[in-house]
Structure formats: C-alpha cells, structure tokens
Amino acid sequence: MKREDDFEKRREHLKNLTNDQLYDRFWSLTNQVVKPMVDLAYTHTSPAIERSVVLRMGFSSLQAQPIISYGTKWNLLGKGIGNVILTYAKLKNIDYIKAGVELSKGIGWDVVSEKMKGSDN
Structure with missing residues (x-):
C-alpha cells in the first residue's frame, strides 16, 4: 500500500512562518505536551x-x-x-x-x- 503524499496540504498552516516563529511554535506545543507530566510530578511522589x-x-x-x-x-x-x-x-x-x-x-x-x-x- 502506497502512502499518499500529503505533505504540502499538512504544512499549509506553517509555510508562511519564519524560523523564529516555527521555533516558538515548536516550544509552545512541546510545553503543552509536557505540562501535564510536570504538574503530576509536582503533586505526586512515590x-x-x-x-x-x-x-x-x-x-x-x-x-x-x-x-x-x-x-x-x-x-x-x-x-x-x-x-x-x-x-x-x-x-x-x-x-x-x-x-x-x-x-x-x-x-x-x-x-x-x-x-x-x-x-x-
């Protein structure tokens, strides 16, 4: 089964961003992913x-x-x-x-x- 190449469609919302904007977006999304784990670590131990x-x-x-x-x-x-x-x-x-x-x-x-x-x- 061959995967359809949809790269251009998936990057549409990112293509006009500068490198600095992409960098900021990356870290913003990373913080969203990691925040629940960090919050859990502050309130739970073992x-x-x-x-x-x-x-x-x-x-x-x-x-x-x-x-x-x-x-x-x-x-x-x-x-x-x-x-x-x-x-x-x-x-x-x-x-x-x-x-x-x-x-x-x-x-x-x-x-x-x-x-x-x-x-x-």
Missing part, C-alpha cells in the same frame, strides 16, 4: 522517588529504607523526605546527616510530623 532523593543526599541504602518506611507510616512522603530530613535538622539544630540517622532509627518523627503538618512546607 517511595522509590523519595528513596532516590535520600540516597543522593548521602545516606546508605540501609539508612534510606527505614527513613522511607517511617515517612510512609507518618504520611509525610508528599512533603518530600529530603525536606522532612532538612526540617528535622533545623528543628534540632543538627547536621542533616545526623538528623537522617536519627530518623532512620525512628527518633523524631513525632516532632517533625507535627511541624510538617502544621505548616505549608
């Missing part, structure tokens, strides 16, 4: 994503697993576990690594939960 953040903060896998488990238990994944760790560190006036170690041992979740749920963090 344990795997949060674990990845914790690992990139410098915690070991053995520390990350309980931090994510406690974060899930305390319903704080949506706040961002990296944000939770940093908030706890500020509350206790300690380094974020020490804060994460405490959180991985189950220490401090009540304190940080109260702070995180009581604010727009």
Whole structure:
C-alpha cells in the first residue's frame, strides 16, 4: 500500500512562518505536551522517588529504607523526605546527616510530623 503524499496540504498552516516563529511554535506545543507530566510530578511522589532523593543526599541504602518506611507510616512522603530530613535538622539544630540517622532509627518523627503538618512546607 502506497502512502499518499500529503505533505504540502499538512504544512499549509506553517509555510508562511519564519524560523523564529516555527521555533516558538515548536516550544509552545512541546510545553503543552509536557505540562501535564510536570504538574503530576509536582503533586505526586512515590517511595522509590523519595528513596532516590535520600540516597543522593548521602545516606546508605540501609539508612534510606527505614527513613522511607517511617515517612510512609507518618504520611509525610508528599512533603518530600529530603525536606522532612532538612526540617528535622533545623528543628534540632543538627547536621542533616545526623538528623537522617536519627530518623532512620525512628527518633523524631513525632516532632517533625507535627511541624510538617502544621505548616505549608
């Protein structure tokens, strides 16, 4: 089966645009396609994503697993576990690594939960 060549008909609405106009149109359409995914990323997370953040903060896998488990238990994944760790560190006036170690041992979740749920963090 041979495809009908309809290139000229399909490009009719674009043929009078300049390169700059085509460039702007391309990025405008790209933004329309990507916007729903970006919006979803701002409002949704998962344990795997949060674990990845914790690992990139410098915690070991053995520390990350309980931090994510406690974060899930305390319903704080949506706040961002990296944000939770940093908030706890500020509350206790300690380094974020020490804060994460405490959180991985189950220490401090009540304190940080109260702070995180009581604010727009």
